Amino acid sequence: MGVKAWLSKYMAAYVHGKQQHWVQHPLEAQQNIFKSIISQARQTAFGRDHHFGTIKTHADFVKAVPVRDYEGLSSYFNRIKEGEKDITWPGKPIYLAKTSGTTSGTKYIPITKDSIPNHINGARNALLDYIHETGNSKFLDGKLIFLSGSPVLEEVGGIKTGRLSGIVNHHVPGYLRTNQMPSYETNCIEDWEHKLDEIIEETIEQNMTLISGIPPWVQMYFDKLMRQTGKQIKDIFPNFSLFVYGGVNFEPYRKKMFESIGRHVDSIETFPASEGFFAYQNEQKDRGLLLLLDAGIFYEFIPVEEYFNENPTRLTIGEVELDKNYALVISSNAGLWGYSIGDTVKFTSLKPYKVIVSGRIKHFISAFGEHVIGEEVEKAMQQTMQKFPTAELVEFTVAPFVSSGEGESYHEWLIEFSKVPGNLPDFEKELNAQLQKQNSYYDDLITGNILADLKVRVLPLGTFRNYMKSQGKLGGQNKVPRLSNDRNLAEGLIEVAKL
Template identity: 60%
Template sequence: MSLKAFAARIFAASVHRRNRRWIQHPIQAQRKLFQHIIRQGASTQFGRDHQFDTIRNPEDFARQVPVRDYEDLKPYVNQILEGQANVLWPGRPLYLAKTSGTTSGAKYIPITDVSIKAQVGASRDAILNYIHRTGRSSFVDGKMIFLQGSPELQEKNGMKIGRLSGISAHYVPGYLQRNRLPSWETNCMEDWEAKVDKIVAETLPENMTVIAGIPSWVQMYFEKIQDQTGKAVGEVFPNLELFIYGGVNFEPYRARFESLLGRKVASIELFPASEGFFAYQDQDQEPGMLLLTDAGIFYEFIEADKFYDENPRRLTLEQVQMGVNYAMIISTDAGLWAYNLGDTIAFTSLKPYRVIVTGRIKHFISAFGEHVIAKEVETALQEGLKAVAADVNEFTVAPVISPKDGELPFHEWLIEFESVPQKLEEMARVIDRSMQAQNSYYADLLEGNILQPLKITCIAPGGFRNFMKLQGKLGGQHKVQRLSNDRKVAEGLAPYRISP
C-alpha cells in the first residue's frame, strides 16, 4: 500500500468520526443551523424586507418568508449582479453559478465562501466514506477523470461567473492535482464532442481508477473508448474501480454501462446542485443517500401533491414520513431563502435520514390527472428492459392527447435502444403493468377507457444526442428531460423516429 493510500484511510476514519456527530443528531444540527443563518441574514436587504429580527423558529419563518423559485428571487439577484452588497447574504458572493433557466434564460445562483467550502467538503466526504466503509483506498494512486464544464470563469463587479462544475475545478486539493484528468486546456474546450475526443486521447494511456460525471455523457465517453480500442472499457482500464455520478437515476443505464465495461464497478451516487450539496450515498445495502444536515442548508418539505395548494404546509425534518413524495425547499448560507429547488424526494430511512430523488416538481405527466412522476417511469422502464434483455441509451415520456383516427389518448415512450428488442410489444405490456401497479390514477384512467395503454416509439441511435446538440445542451451538466406534460421534447425528437 502506498503512503498516499494509507494516509487516505487515516483521513477517512477521522472525517467519519467527525461526521458521526451530526449524523446521530440531525435535528439538533438543523436547529443550530437555522438560528445561525437567520442571524446572518437579519442584516441583509432580504432579511429586513422579511423582518428576520422577529423570527424565532421555523414557524415564524414559514409565515414571514414565502416559498420562492428563481423568478421570484430574480430582483434580488439582479441587484447582486449590479454589484450591490448585503442583498441576500452579508457581503457579496464569491461566485455566481450560471445554470440553464426555463422561462428566464440563464439563472445566476449565488455561492459564498462558506457555501463553496461545504460543496467541496461534501464531495470529498462522499469518497472518504467509501474508503472508510470498504477499506479500499488504492484507487487514490491512479488517475481520476471528472467530466465537467469549463473551469474558465468570467468576472463582473468582483464576482466570478461560471458553471458549478467549472467553479469546483478550482478547489481540487493539491494532493489530487497530479492525478486529475483531463488537462486544464482540454477541460476549457466548449465543443463537447471535440472535448470528449480529446479526453479519450489523454486517458487511453493512463491508469484510470475513478470516473465521475452524468451517466449519459460518461456513456458517450465509454463508447468512444470501445470504438477506438475494440475492447471493453474495463479491459482498457483494468484498475478502474469507482464510478461517481449524480443528476439522474443510474439504474436505466446500468446494464449498458456494464456491457461497455465488461464487468461491474463500485459506484457512489451524489445529490449536488448549484444551490448546494444535499446528500451522498453512504452505504450499499439499501437505496437512499445520506441527507447532509450540517452543510449550510436548512430544509423544509412540502407534500408534492399539495404543492400547488393555496397555502401548503411546510414541514421541517422531524415532521417528515417515509415514502411520501416531497418538494424540497432550502434556505442556505449563500442567501437562498425558502427556495424551491425544483426536485422532489422521498425518504427511505429516518434513522439516519436518507433520501432518493423522485423527479422534478414541474416535470410530470398529468394531462388527464394521472400524476406520473419520474421514479415511477424509471422503475417501470427497468422492469421492461429486464423482461426483454434490452439496453437503453436515452428516453423521455410525453402524452399524446389527440391521436389520429379517433384513438384514445396515450403516453408515448420515446426510447433510444442500444439494439431495438424483438419483443417490443411485450416490453410495452410489462412497462404498462408496472405503471398501473405503481400509480392508481393511471390504472383508473385505463380501466375507465380515458387512456389506452402506452406506446413505445423508437429513436435512432444518436437521436437524443443530436436533439440536445441542437438545443445547445450537449454535454456537461445538461440532462434529457424525462417527463413532459406537453409535446415540446417529443416534437424535437420527431426527425429521429424509426420503425422497429
C-alpha cells in the same frame, strides 16, 4: 499502497467520527443551522424585507418567508448580478453558478465564501466515507477523471461566473491535482465532441482508477473508447474500481454501463446542484443518500400533493415520514431563502436521515389528471427492461399525445435503444402494465378507456445526442428531462430524428 491511499484512511476515520455528532443529533444540527443563518442575514436587504429580526421559530419563518423558485426571487438575484452587496447574504458572492434550468432559462445561483465548503466537502466526504466503509483507497494512487463543464469563468457584476462543475474544479485539493484528468487545457474546451476526443487521447493509455460524471455522458465516453480500441473498459482500464455519479437516476443506464465495463465496480451516487451539495451514498449496500444536515443548509419538505396549494404544509426534518414524496425547499448560507430547487425526494431511513431523488416537481404528465412523475416512469422502464434482457437502452423521455377522440389519447414514450427489443408490441404491453402498477390514477384512466395504452416510438441511434447538440447542451452537466406535460421536447426529438 501509495502515500495518498495510506494517509486517506486516517482522514476517512477522522471525518467519519466527526460526522457522528450531527448524524446522532439531527434536529439539534438543523436548529443550529436555522438560528445561525437567520442571524447572519438579518441586516441584508432580504432579511430586512422579511423581518428576520423578529424570527425566532420555524413557524415565524413560514409566516415571513414564502416558498419561491428562481423566478420568485429573481428581483434579488438581479441586484446581485448588478454588483450590489448585502442582498441575500452579507457582502457579495464569490461566484455565480450559471445553469440552464429546465424551467427557468439561464439562472445565476450565488455561491458565497460560507457556502463553497459545502460543495467541496460534500464531494470529498463522499469518497472518504467510501474509504472508511470498504477500506479501498488504492484508487487514489491512479488517475481520476471528472467529466465536467469548462473551468473558464467570466465576470457578471464583478463576480466570477461559470458552470458549477467548472467552479468546483478550481477547488480540487492540491494533493489530487497531480492525479486529475483531463488536463486543464482540455477541460476548457467548450465543444463537447471535440473535448471528448481530446479526453480520450489523454486518458486511453493512463491508469484510470476513478471515473465521475453524469451517466449518459460517461457512457458516451465509454462507447467511443470501445469503438477505438475494440476492447471493454475493464481491459482498457484494468484498475478502474470506482464510479461516482449524480444528476440523473442511474438505473436506466446501469445494465448497459456495466456491460460496457465488463465487470462490477463500486459506485457512489451523489446529490449535487448549483444550490448546494445535499446528500451522498455512504453505504454500498444501501441506495439511500445520507442527507447532509450540518452543512449550512436548512431543509423544509412539502408533501408533493400540496405543492401547488396557496399555503402548503412546510415540514422540518423531525416531521417527515418514510416513503412519501416531498418537494425539497432550502434556506442556506448561499443566501437562498424558502427556495424550491425543483427536486422531489423520498426518505428511505429516518435513523440516519437518508433520501432518494424521486423526480422533478415540474416534470410530470397530468394531461388527464394522472400526475405521473419521474420516479414512476423510471421504475416502469426498469421493471420492463428486466423482462427483456437482450434489449439495451440508451435514453428515453415521455410526453402526452392528446387526441380529440374519446379513448384515443395516450402517453408516448420516445426511446433510443442500442439493441431494440425483439418483440416491440410485447415490450409496449409490459411497459404499460408496469406503469399501471406504479400509478393508480393512470391505471384508472386505462381501465376506464379514457386513455389508450401507451405507445413506444423508437428513435434512431444518436437522436438524443443530436437533439442536445442542437440545443447547445451536449455534455457536461446537462441532462434530458425524463418526462414533460407538453410535447415541446417530443416534437424536437422527432424533428431531429427525421434529419
